[in-house]
Amino acid sequence: MAAVHRELVAEARAAGDREPVPSLATLQRAVARDLSAGERAGLRGGEAARPRYDVYGKRPPVHRNACWEGDHKRVPVRVSLDCIAVCPWVTWFIDVATKAIVGVAVTPHQPARDAVLAALRTGISRTEPYGPFGGLPGVVRVDRGKEFLCRTVERALGAFAVPVDDLPAYKPYRKGTIEALNGAVEEMLLVSLPGYTHVLAPLRCATRIRWRICSRTRTS
Known part of the structure; x- marks a missing residue:
């Protein structure tokens, strides 16, 4: 946004335009309001950075059993x-x-x-x-x-x-x-499910341990 603002100021000076150029803060607020996170990421890092924040590869709706x-x-x-x-x-x-x-x-x-x-x-x-x-x-x-x-x-x-x-x-x-x-x-x-083999988060592990202890207590 700073580079865009500098270009706007340079163009206004070259054209002799007396209209005031919006400030950098105004330009930043406008971009944050009107552009999505994916569009802003694309401006910073190019098209390769946009899919991390935006819908990627969206297909048009189709009928049942089309694919x-x-x-x-x-x-x-x-x-x-x-x-x-x-x-x-x-x-x-x-x-x-x-x-x-x-x-x-x-x-x-x-x-x-x-x-x-x-x-x-x-x-x-x-x-x-x-x-x-x-x-x-x-x-x-x-x-x-x-x-x-x-x-x-x-x-x-x-x-x-x-x-x-x-x-x-x-x-x-x-x-x-x-x-x-x-x-x-x-x-x-x-x-x-019991027997899950991947590593669980600590909170989830504690929940499963408490569940097993309570189950054994009820059984005994």
Whole structure:
């Protein structure tokens, strides 16, 4: 803003304009009032700095089943499988328009094409016990996962004329709906489950310890 103010003063002097130039403080107040935090960050650091404070990659609204996004998520919760502690994986698809989870499959190991096909079946089929959400998507977006891009899955989706949009790797914002789902599930659900493996905040740890002590006291 200081550089802009200096340019305004220089232009006014060069043009012989007798109108007073707004002060630097007035210019700063106007910018703070009329520009968003992302726009101000863009003025300071360029376009690369703007997405940290502003909506990035926003897409226009679409109709139901226009696009699905698919991903794998390792569930950081230990469960017992045949007396062996494992962390399961979930493979799911979400409808971009309605934010409804249309298809899901859970495996006790790192998922393969069978998990993708199972999740697709639960999403495409709307007969009992599946539905009521689901149907045929217009396109499926994935991020170069080999399980989603294998020939078997390609043939299965090709039979329904459903294209697969192979997104660039390491660009999670290109499929932000499923990434938001992954984060929300862990922050709102998984952290409260017994056997959660990630490090908890001190306050949350203390809450869980008190809950366990109270549970044992009631049981005894």
